[in-house]
Amino acid sequence: MPLDRKIAYIDLTTGDIQTKPIPLDVRKKFLGGRGLDAYLLYNHTEKGCDPMGPKNTLMISGGILTATCASATARTHVMAKSPLTGLLGSANMGGFFAPEMAWAGFHHLVIKGKAKHPVYIYIHNGEIEIRDARDIWGKSVTDSQWAIRDDLGDQEVKCCVCGPAGENLVRFANVMTGIKNSGGRSGMGCVFGSKNLKGVAARGTMDIKIARPAEALEYNKRFIDQIVSAKVNQTQGTLGTPFIWGATNSWGGIRTRNFQYNQCEYADDIEPERIDEICQETMGPYHMTGCFGCQVHCRAQYKIPEGPYAGQYDEGPEYTSQGAFGGETDTPRALTVLVGNHLVDKFGMDNLETGSLISWAMELYELGIITSKETDGLDLRFGNDDAVIEMIERICYRKGWLGDALADGGIAASEKIGKHSFDYLIQVKGMSNLHSDERATPGLALNIATGSRGSDHLRSRPAIDLYHLPEEVLRKIYGNPVSYDGPLSSEHTEYIGKPWQVFWQENCYMGVDCLGICKYHTTFLGATLPNFEDWSKVLYYNTGLEMTPEEIWDVAVRCNMIERLFNLREGLTREDLKKGDMLNHRYFDEPCKRGAIDVVGTKIDKKKFIQMIDEFYEHKGLDQEGVPKPETLKILDLENEPSHLV
Amino acid sequence: MAKTLYIDYQKCTGCRLCELVCAVFHDGISNPARSRIKVMKWEAEGLYIPMTCQQCEDAPCMNVCPVKAISRDEELGRIFVDYDVCIGCRSCVAVCPFGAMNFNIKDKQVFKCDLCDGDPQCVRFCEEKAIDFLEVDDVSIYKKRDAATRISLAGKEAVALQAAM
Numbered sequence: 001m002p003l004d005r006k007i008a009y010i011d012l013t014t015g016d017i018q019t020k021p022i023p024l025d026v027r028k029k030f031l032g033g034r035g036l037d038a039y040l041l042y043n044h045t046e047k048g049c050d051p052m053g054p055k056n057t058l059m060i061s062g063g064i065l066t067a068t069c070a071s072a073t074a075r076t077h078v079m080a081k082s083p084l085t086g087l088l089g090s091a092n093m094g095g096f097f098a099p100e101m102a103w104a105g106f107h108h109l110v111i112k113g114k115a116k117h118p119v120y121i122y123i124h125n126g127e128i129e130i131r132d133a134r135d136i137w138g139k140s141v142t143d144s145q146w147a148i149r150d151d152l153g154d155q156e157v158k159c160c161v162c163g164p165a166g167e168n169l170v171r172f173a174n175v176m177t178g179i180k181n182s183g184g185r186s187g188m189g190c191v192f193g194s195k196n197l198k199g200v201a202a203r204g205t206m207d208i209k210i211a212r213p214a215e216a217l218e219y220n221k222r223f224i225d226q227i228v229s230a231k232v233n234q235t236q237g238t239l240g241t242p243f244i245w246g247a248t249n250s251w252g253g254i255r256t257r258n259f260q261y262n263q264c265e266y267a268d269d270i271e272p273e274r275i276d277e278i279c280q281e282t283m284g285p286y287h288m289t290g291c292f293g294c295q296v297h298c299r300a301q302y303k304i305p306e307g308p309y310a311g312q313y314d315e316g317p318e319y320t321s322q323g324a325f326g327g328e329t330d331t332p333r334a335l336t337v338l339v340g341n342h343l344v345d346k347f348g349m350d351n352l353e354t355g356s357l358i359s360w361a362m363e364l365y366e367l368g369i370i371t372s373k374e375t376d377g378l379d380l381r382f383g384n385d386d387a388v389i390e391m392i393e394r395i396c397y398r399k400g401w402l403g404d405a406l407a408d409g410g411i412a413a414s415e416k417i418g419k420h421s422f423d424y425l426i427q428v429k430g431m432s433n434l435h436s437d438e439r440a441t442p443g444l445a446l447n448i449a450t451g452s453r454g455s456d457h458l459r460s461r462p463a464i465d466l467y468h469l470p471e472e473v474l475r476k477i478y479g480n481p482v483s484y485d486g487p488l489s490s491e492h493t494e495y496i497g498k499p500w501q502v503f504w505q506e507n508c509y510m511g512v513d514c515l516g517i518c519k520y521h522t523t524f525l526g527a528t529l530p531n532f533e534d535w536s537k538v539l540y541y542n543t544g545l546e547m548t549p550e551e552i553w554d555v556a557v558r559c560n561m562i563e564r565l566f567n568l569r570e571g572l573t574r575e576d577l578k579k580g581d582m583l584n585h586r587y588f589d590e591p592c593k594r595g596a597i598d599v600v601g602t603k604i605d606k607k608k609f610i611q612m613i614d615e616f617y618e619h620k621g622l623d624q625e626g627v628p629k630p631e632t633l634k635i636l637d638l639e640n641e642p643s644h645l646v
Numbered sequence: 647m648a649k650t651l652y653i654d655y656q657k658c659t660g661c662r663l664c665e666l667v668c669a670v671f672h673d674g675i676s677n678p679a680r681s682r683i684k685v686m687k688w689e690a691e692g693l694y695i696p697m698t699c700q701q702c703e704d705a706p707c708m709n710v711c712p713v714k715a716i717s718r719d720e721e722l723g724r725i726f727v728d729y730d731v732c733i734g735c736r737s738c739v740a741v742c743p744f745g746a747m748n749f750n751i752k753d754k755q756v757f758k759c760d761l762c763d764g765d766p767q768c769v770r771f772c773e774e775k776a777i778d779f780l781e782v783d784d785v786s787i788y789k790k791r792d793a794a795t796r797i798s799l800a801g802k803e804a805v806a807l808q809a810a811m
Contacts, residue, residue, distance in 0.1 A: 067676055205677060208675060213674035291661065295771075295773045
């Protein structure tokens, strides 16, 4: 049964390994994946612990549906206290790792301590072994994985590893699996590095009995038909996420020159069709690939066509890399995006954080806040492609004054640089914003301001807000599985109704993250895709667990609340610019200069924005300080958490 | 007429859904080790090749079986194991040139592709049509068309190149 997958508690300091079942009542309260990770994190980390010290606890998990006959349940979740933000650290990635870990008998790993020398953990059919990784340390993300396979003499092993960035304690280093599946944001790779943990390898051939196989199979077919018939997924399956770039840039939603503009001009060379052309030229007509069991296959494959990295193979680039190495830095050249993407994949470093910080440094350089002294002679102007590529490498290897400073993240760097540099840093809770510009979309602005792992588009973004769906369609989506009869607006520039949409999306995304499903298979980019009602069935057919859509909703609310509790314990306060639910002043002060007519001139109205946060807190059951009311904790059955603090 | 599985590996995205549905359909269990089809992958090159039984005409597994448990089912065009006769010696596993005959230690049985009695689930679930179920004597026509398309494209490119010069 999927429900008999276990938790392993691994202490890297002592080498002690304990294996325990996951009690059914814990399953029903937190399901699995991110939700159960959050419960474990809240219980297994001390308040104020050093995120890079041995006391930080690292969770690696699959969802409750991982490796069952449910579509696109390939997601691996990684959680710990973040070395970047000092708050919740959380990363989610596709690929093939979590299913392999489930076939090897485990759904959750809880890793503590610090190994004496570099090691990797090997999980094989219920057994766990800590192995020497001294010869693998220093290798790139992909080379590390191939080296682990060779070490084990098994090419079917799946690994998740940190790259050189994690080893060098770059605070936004990724955990990665495969060529480019990245557990990005919030520096989980840095936590790997700080524990001398190179990676985790899994290989399993253990049975997972499906509760109702015939129904699960038929339902999976229906699910897939629904998913592949959505236009958004068909486009995604042809062009990958770069398809988002075209429309977003033309209406004015791309941060350019850090935050000076909201549209990247002369960007023909990084339009999705152009990127696709390169992929086709270098990889042939069938150049898309996918994660385990997924029919969307949104990852393009490419080889770098020319220059010093010519011929190097990689996957992507995603929309995020287009923004990070093309838009924000105003270097809209395909080669720069492809090489930049390749380098961060090799190094295991977060692309959005890297691009965002480089563009911030570029703005500081042009303003004279930093000079060629700090850049060690590098001409860090916007539009300088070579400088972007050079900075990526300097950050990973902490080369030069600026490379070293940026590797510690934006807030730490701004404290080193001083001179109002913080005012230009586009971040929330210490994590840089995606390259999207939310000044014309208050709903999206609320999403990044309140995301539990810092500024992020994958925690609660009501992306379908941009489709101007009729109100009755919005009501159908946002009025289930719990009723909502407050206001809703089809207009993306509006403020009304957005707090509920963000609250609903927050629970929807938590739902998929607990189940282990990819966000492209729910109400994220496509309005017609499955959510709570379908999950209830898919959960029952695969695991036998009977839960109503409302009960799954409750789990999602509970898991989001435990993340909130963790953040509050680590010092989140509502209006703190460095640790709170607040945006950089530029969102309120600087109007958009480019884009569509309803975008030019817009900025976020601070008063209305604060009202949105008030309303959002109300939906969540928080008081005006953003702290859960006692009755909320009672309803969510969280009043005794942390229940077993260790 | 009997149909056969036709694999066009170029179209394979490497997602391994075929492995999942194969195991669940036959055994009610999710476990790629129980799958009759297996995608071999070279991740560093982006190369994925699904491997399964070729239902050989002169099948080594059938020839080697000491108790004649393996026979050819002409109607469905498949090589079939009769478990009432099979002694589990694994000789067939040893001789299969494609690694398509497998053994499951729990069930203590060999197992191989049985074309799902005429409705192969791998084909049903593969949206890419990297694996298809086609009339045996018609398979090569698709390869011919693919090859011809390539020749035609090369010809057009040559003409364009000449025109450009």
